[in-house]
Amino acid sequence: MNKSFASDNWSGVCPEIMDALQQANLAHVEAYGEAGDPYTQSAIQKFKALLGDNISVFFVYNGTAANVLGVKHLLRSYHAVVSAKSAHLNEDECAAPEKFIGTKILEIETEDGKIRPEQVAPFLSSIGFQHHAQPRIISISQVTEKGTIYQPEEIKALADFAHGHDMFLHMDGARVSNAAVALGKEIRSFTTDVGVDVMSFGGTKNGMMFGEAVVFFNPELGKEFEYTRKQGMQLHSKMRFIAAQFDRFLTDELWKKNASHANKMADMLAARIRDFKRIKITQEVSANGVFVELPEAAIPKVQKDYFFHIWNENTHEVRLMCSWDTTKEDIEGFASVLEKAIEY
Ligand SMILES: Cc1ncc(COP(=O)(O)O)c(C=O)c1O
Known part of the structure; x- marks a missing residue:
């Protein structure tokens, strides 16, 4: 069976993580990540080594919950979140923020999935006006839903802007490892060091089976998050199975190895696609996604062999995601199917 380019969560679990799960399966361990669970304690220490000691870390099942609960913890129901329209939090969480937080999301249209302080500024006029929801969090995704990445100084500008207006900066880091590798920088350089307040730290899209972490960059903010x-409803009773995965993920830079591979494969895929003159790459290829406009008729033909998602029905833009297990052969296979599909 061919692999797909649908998403980095269509791939399986990388062998190192599977092995860590097996190892964690051998004994009885205190439930709920309490002090008697060595996996949870060790994984938290590894997060501290990566991001600094002044953090608090909580494991949850999935990325939607990490976003919704991380944001919820810092908001009252009359607060609003400012994000890109394309943000997962805004478009792909089935209005969970609206339901579970009661918050309003103030969306910003973007070309590249990134927001800038000057685009947030118009919302400030609501602050102190009792008839309007009060902007309280700026939420960004790193990598964005358009496959682009923020430079550390762009994140710092947003954090400074947020803090200057009594707001917080939230980062959806479902693909934070891919961003770090693309930037060639440590994760703390664009989180801890530049003023991010809370982030969702992704594992599932980079070789884990399940599990994400909510990280607060000031334990005061994370107080009572449990x-x-x-x-x-995100407290995993067999917590060790999320923790053991993160523990391995953050050992010997497995996160970096997996993300480097996925990013490299996306570069290779983009290079191969550039051979096709009729096909336009629509976004800068920064991490592990390639966004392209395909001839409409070719889409279902290629999808039969290598599935991918259509990102824009009007322009026939599709998203091709590479993963920790994408191979050169997958890319060549995709290219040959594409070549045939666009001949007709
Ligand atoms: C940018 C982004 N954030 C968060 C998520 C997390 O989603 P899930 O709840 O499916 O783990 C995803 C998954 O598609 C994503 O692409």
């Missing part, structure tokens, strides 16, 4: 998590 109650938000439990009420949010």
